[in-house]
Amino acid sequence: xxxxxxxxxxxxxxxxxxxxxxxxxxxxxxxxxxxxxxxxxxxxxxxxxxxxxxxxxxxxxxxxxxxxxxxxxxxxxxxxxxxxxxxxxxxxxxxxxxxxxxxxxxxxxxxxxxxxxxxxxxxxxxxxxxxxxxxxxxxxxxxxxxxxxxxxxxxxxxxxxxxxxxxxxxxxxxxxxxxxxxxxxxxxxxxxxxxxxxxxxxxxxxxxxxxxxxxxxxxxxxxxxxxxxxxxxxxxxxxxxxxxxxxxxxxxxxxxxxxxxxxxxxxxxxxxxxxxxxxxxxxxxxxxxxxxxxxxxxxxxxxxxxxxxxxxxxxxxxxxxxxxxxxxxxxxxxxxxxxxxxxxxxxxxxxxxxxxxxxxxxxxxxxxxxxxxxxxxxxxxxxxxxxxxx
Numbered sequence: 136x137x138x139x140x141x142x143x144x145x146x147x148x149x150x151x152x153x154x155x156x157x158x159x160x161x162x163x164x165x166x167x168x169x170x171x172x173x174x175x176x177x178x179x180x181x182x183x184x185x186x187x188x189x190x191x192x193x194x195x196x197x198x199x200x201x202x203x204x205x206x207x208x209x210x211x212x213x214x215x216x217x218x219x220x221x222x223x224x225x226x227x228x229x230x231x232x233x234x235x236x237x238x239x240x241x242x243x244x245x246x247x248x249x250x251x252x253x254x255x256x257x258x259x260x261x262x263x264x265x266x267x268x269x270x271x272x273x274x275x276x277x278x279x280x281x282x283x284x285x286x287x288x289x290x291x292x293x294x295x296x297x298x299x300x301x302x303x304x305x306x307x308x309x310x311x312x313x314x315x316x317x318x319x320x321x322x323x324x325x326x327x328x329x330x331x332x333x334x335x336x337x338x339x340x341x342x343x344x345x346x347x348x349x350x351x352x353x354x355x356x357x358x359x360x361x362x363x364x365x366x367x368x369x370x371x372x373x374x375x376x377x378x379x380x381x382x383x384x385x386x387x388x389x390x391x392x393x394x395x396x397x398x399x400x401x402x403x404x405x406x407x408x409x410x411x412x413x414x415x416x417x418x419x420x421x422x423x424x425x426x427x428x429x430x431x432x433x434x435x436x437x438x439x440x441x442x443x444x445x446x447x448x449x450x451x452x453x454x455x456x457x458x459x460x461x462x463x464x465x466x467x468x469x470x471x472x473x474x475x476x477x478x479x480x481x482x483x484x485x486x487x488x489x490x491x492x493x494x495x496x497x498x499x500x501x502x503x504x505x506x507x508x509x510x511x512x513x514x515x516x517x518x519x520x521x522x523x524x525x
Contacts, residue, residue, distance in 0.1 A: 136509060138163075139220035140174045141232045143206055145194055146181035147373070147402055149227075150341050151427040152252060153185070155310045156226050160192055162311075162502035170506055175215055177206040177232070188403075206231040215239050221513055223247040225278075228254045229270050233278040246283040246512050253288065253424025256295045258345060258444070262422075279303070283512045284522065286505075288425035289446040293523060302525035304518075306508045311498035312430035314489070315407065323408040325398035329367045336473070337413035337437075339401060339428045342372040342379045347419035347442065347461040349385055354419075354459075354466025356389040362474035366394075371409055373400035410435040415473055415481060420444050421461045429456075430496055433488030438481045440469045449495065455488035 140160055147153050156174075163170040174189065176182075178196035186194060197211030212235045215223070225236045228251050240247050253259060260267060267275075279285065285305045287293035293305045329335065340346055348370065355368055368391075370382070379397065386395045401409045410416075416432035417440040425446050432439055439456040441447065450456035459469035476484075510516035 136169060137171045137220045138509060139215065139218050139223045140172055140226065141223055141236055142176045142226040143230050143232055144179050145174060145176040145189065145196060146179055146185040147400065148179050148181055152226055154427045157189060158311060158498050159502060159505065161190060162498040166499055166502055168502065168506055173218060173220065175211060177208050177211060211235055221245055222509055225249045227252055228275055229267060234274050237274065237278045237281060240281055248284045248286060248512060249279060249282040250286040253292060253422060255299050256422045258422035262345065284508060291446040292424055304522050304524055306522045308501055308504045308521055309496055310425045310427055310430060311496045311501040312434050312492055313498060314434050314493060319404060319408040319411050321408055323405055323412055325369065325396060326412060328396050333367045334365055334414040335367055335369050335412060336415050336417055337369050337371060337409065338417050339371045341375050342382060343375045344378060345420060345422045347421050348382055350461050350463045351417060351419045351466055352385050352389060352391065353463035354470055356391060357463060357467040358470040360471045360474040366474065368395045369398055370395065371398050371401045413437055418445055419459065419461050419466055430492055433492045436485040436489045438484035439488060440473060449491060450488060453487050453491050455484060455491055
């Protein structure tokens with residue numbers, strides 16, 4: 136079975152998709168599943184640096200002409216037209232790969248599956264709403280309606296897909312994560328910026344308004360408790376649209392310069408060292424598909440503060456996360472609860488998260504479920520249980 140993955144980027148610029156799409160593709164290889172994956176993407180300035188992370192998978196990155204926000208790439212379209220794939224799996228929306236996918240299918244080459252990765256969530260639709268209305272009218276709605284199956288990362292995302300009026304079958308399969316085999320031997324480079332004995336609350340992700348970091352900073356400023364002075368907030372993320380400068384100004388305005396550190400993007404061994412040094416993790420998002428960062432935090436045994444918009448209700452159900460809303464007052468209360476917790480209590484919460492990841496979010500299990508969906512889409516197998524009809 137030959138599958139073509141179509142994605143906007145194969146570099147760190149893809150954010151969580153860099154981890155989830157890559158790990159899914161590699162899982163098919165590692166399982167010797169009989170699924171051959173070719174990855175087609177738009178090139179960007181970080182592509183060459185991150186290609187080794189794909190471990191020899193066939194990857195093509197087409198040159199982009201014009202605005203990167205759309206990603207027009209005749210090279211990508213020509214390469215896709217020449218592929219002998221049985222099925223195309225499109226990851227992400229609102230860019231030129233959606234156009235290329237629709238045209239490939241219209242030529243009678245085969246069916247395709249679309250993973251929106253949270254991009255049809257209500258908040259995501261409202262963000263840059265007029266641009267998305269135009270894009271939907273020009274090509275995205277046609278692209279979505281033409282998919283043989285849509286892929287949701289959670290039941291909540293499946294509901295968002297239905298709320299957009301899409302009646303295609305929807306398969307519900309989460310992202311996965313790898314459990315670390317051993318703890319990193321080295322400390323992250325930023326560790327010298329905080330007191331030696333300080334506990335670290337870590338945010339890891341894009342510095343984008345939807346991540347809710349302004350509310351987190353205001354909540355931190357409002358939080359009270361005897362243990363607060365023992366903690367530092369470490370914000371690890373990559374810049375997007377000038378948001379970091381806004382956050383740094385807010386830190387200064389709130390008088391938090393001694394307690395908050397911006398440490399830049401973290402990848403590979405540096406990210407592993409950062410997760411290992413953290414004492415807890417926070418994701419105050421207003422919108423997510425299913426965040427890889429939370430799964431990675433649980434894999435390292437960290438207790439998590441997160442909002443219901445992270446679509447990981449399983450974490451609340453098993454006691455692996457503290458529930459907060461993406462508002463300063465709620466975050467302040469959640470932080471105060473975290474500050475009151477002893478080390479053994481934090482460790483117990485984090486261990487429940489690690490067990491949850493091990494049982495429900497392992498990549499071999501997820502790749503097996505996705506393969507069964509591919510086989511069904513191609514008419515080679517019965518409909519899997521994870522597929523919801525309209």
